[in-house]
Amino acid sequence: MDILFSPQLLFSALVLGALYALIALGLNLVYGTMRLLNIAHGDLVMIGAYAAFWLFTLTGISPLIGLPVIAVLTAGVGVALYSVLFRGQLEGTQSVAQLEANSLLLFFGISVVLQNVMALAFTASPRAYRHLDDVYHVAGVAMTGNRVATLLIAVLVLAGVVIFLKSTIYGLAVTALIQSRDAAKVVGINVSQVQVGSFALGFGVAGIAGALISMAEQISPFMGFPFTIAAFVVIILGGLGNIAGGIIAGVLLGFIEIYAVALTSATYRSILLYGIFVGVLLIRPQGLFGKTRGG
Amino acid sequence: MSAILQARELVSGYGDVRILHAVDLSVAEGGITAVLGSNGAGKTTLFRTLAGLLAAGAGHIEFCGSPIETLPSHVRVERGVVLVPEGRLVFPDMSVEENLRIGSVNARARSKCSKTLSTVYDLFPRLDERRSQAAGTLSGGEQQMLALGRGLMALPKVLLLDEPTLGLAPTMAKQIFEIIPNLVELGLSILIAEQDVHRTLQCAQFGYVLENGKVAVSGTGPELMQTPAVSEAFLGH
């Protein structure tokens, strides 16, 4: 049982948890404000990872320096998808159920296209690069520089987004739209502006997560799907559209995964993830912290 | 008095179902105009169409002399047409103060948000006491005050009040009716839909009776009190 108290595990759980929280944030924003189920969300993480990979291997520029550019790139993909595919979907008067179903199909298609285009362009074989992988020993924990940086940046970005949502009028408008589309229109919120902003913010943050992941893990065109599943687990655990709940749930899932794998074996990792997914849906579909709002 | 907001042959509804059939109506500048009608007459449909939450199927809406029927709701709010909706529609998980602040999201009101906020707190001391309480946990009457206060935060020129006393205890309803004349003194024009015909016609200068999506009768308060349509439908038993 000693391993449960190992600071090494604690550190790994924090890093993974922060990444899950970061990835789930974008999924939650896009679902919360528009009721779109983005099954391609993990593929944006993949695009961010590839962008970081090529930036580093071609120019030697650290992904950490390139983060703003990578975020803008994936945010741009979000804005393009919104403008071309989803603005029309949202403007047609549809029920929430219809929106959810249609978006699931559309995003499934987008996911397949993104994965295959990337596989064609850069081959399907996994890639990796070495960056900031010197090992430091602090308080009995062996940590690589890139993992420390991942944790710091993830926490900074999460804090930044929470402060933005809580204390600016734009952030308040996002929260308002998540709680009630009708009331948001009543008070004069420019709903389509908030929607495109949510796509940009959510996809931008996913790109940042991908860049961070690429420093420490192998990347491939098909790396995204497990992250999509993890993000869905997180937002269901945290309550759909509940941004703060999602962040807590992300950290929680990171802990569950790291500790469960440590106690059993890495082969159970994906079984665990899907198991939690199904389990939560069966036992507590409203999430641990409650939905912000129903349909 | 000239009209600040005007509906001409306004048609609206839900999908293929027509609810409003060519409604003509004027809201007097600096006055209180009433819309009366039994349940299902189309009052809420009218108000939501004026605010841009429902698209007009045909006809025109004019505000300060320019057509607004094709403008999205947020642009109408920015111009000064503001709805206080039936059922309040406050943001339940946001605090009282956040609900008020988001009320001045439009560009015209945003820079004056803090100043308007203190005006609204003066008008509703109850909200001041509950600034940080989640709106969803307020009583019905407090939520109605919040909805009204949130509407004022937008710096409206015309306020569309859809049954502001619905479900309120008599003392609470009385308070709301006492506040309405103060709003006119602040320079607002008001369109109000209400069940309480007596009180409404006492404070309104002009009223319209809506029946099955059409204006059945219109006239001044005393005139409407006399008409059989009103006295039979709402006053007589």
Ligand SMILES: Nc1ncnc2c1ncn2[C@@H]1O[C@H](COP(=O)(O)OP(=O)(O)OP(=O)(O)O)[C@@H](O)[C@H]1O
């Ligand atoms: N979302 C909707 N879809 C379809 N029909 C609707 C919808 N909302 C209202 N209606 C119908 O439109 C008609 C007018 O309703 P409306 O809410 O405008 O009446 P109202 O005068 O505001 O009534 P009340 O005094 O009860 O508030 C009713 O017959 C109602 O059933």
Ligand SMILES: [Mg+2]
């Ligand atoms: Mg109504």
